[in-house]
Amino acid sequence: MSPERRAKNKARAQLTLLHLDLAESLTEVQWQIAHAIAQTLVKEDTDVNELGKAIAYLRTYINQENAGARFFDYLKTLVRNGRQIGHSKRTTDYYENIENTCSQYLKAYQDNAAVMLQILGWASRLMRYYKDAGPIGEITAPVVESARQAEIAEVISTHDFAIGQILEATVTAVKGNKVTYEILGTIKLTEKEPKKAQSFTEGQTIKVEILDLKEDGSIKKVRCTG
Incomplete structure (x- = not known):
């Protein structure tokens, strides 16, 4: 086995171990985002040390x-002052790559800096392995537009809903x-309950049945079972 092949195999093995750690510390959506950030920055040949400085600031x-x-x-x-504070044109490019990538994947977590820090910390570690793991293909990751959408996407990814x-x-x-129902602390649905609405009070906990699902597997319609 050639040294290059051996290095790639070692990187993949280390990446597998990282997956196990990630599964314990990040949610599924956050795990995908950490991978996407790492893959994007490696593909753009961004210096991981510059990402480390941004992480240190946060x-x-x-x-x-x-x-x-x-x-x-x-x-x-x-990015704005890159030429003054950087050592070369490459440094400015690094800053732009980091700013663009973080804006794309982390805006939904802007109000949760602790989660941002955790994702970026793992992204930094993943970058070191992706550099040695061979060519990176097409990058796929959830594009979350708001904190609420991030929460909903996470619920969908961790639950296998079914009609009935x-x-x-x-x-x-x-x-x-x-009646507006909140399910799993995140999903809100408003349904017509002509026979039962007036017997409900806000804050009451009840049982509902899933009547229909959306194409992405999320809940489309429910009704009270009581």
């Missing part, structure tokens, strides 16, 4: 108000014959 201000927003402002400042399934739901609003 870690320093992690407990301050608006830490996530400050992190993105910091990245924009690096019974779930616990909380009544969050009652207006006329319409």
Whole structure:
């Protein structure tokens, strides 16, 4: 076996071990985002040490108000002043790659700097392995537009919903014959319950049955089973 082949096999083995650690510390969606950030930056030949500096900045201000927003402002400042503070044109390119990639994948977590820090920490580690693991093909990862969508995407990815399934739901609003249910603390659905709506109170916990699913596997329609 050639030294190059041996290095690639070793990298893949280490990556497998990382997967086990990731599974324990990140959710499925966050795990995919960490991989996508690492793959994107390696594919663009970004220096992992420059990502490390950005991570160090976020870690320093992690407990301050608006830490996530400050992190993105910091990245924009690096891009804007890259030629003054960088050692070469390549450094400016690194800053732009990092800013673009973080904006693409981490905006949904801007209000949760601790999660951002964890994802970036793993992305940094993954970058070192992807550099030795051979060519990177097409990158696929969830593109989450808001924190709420991130939560919903996570629920969908970790639950296998089925028509006829019974779930616990909380009544969050009652207006006329319409009832708004919150399922698994994230999914909100408003359904017509003409025979039962007036007997519900906000905050009440009931059982609902899944009547229909969307193409992505998320819940489309439910009804009270009681």
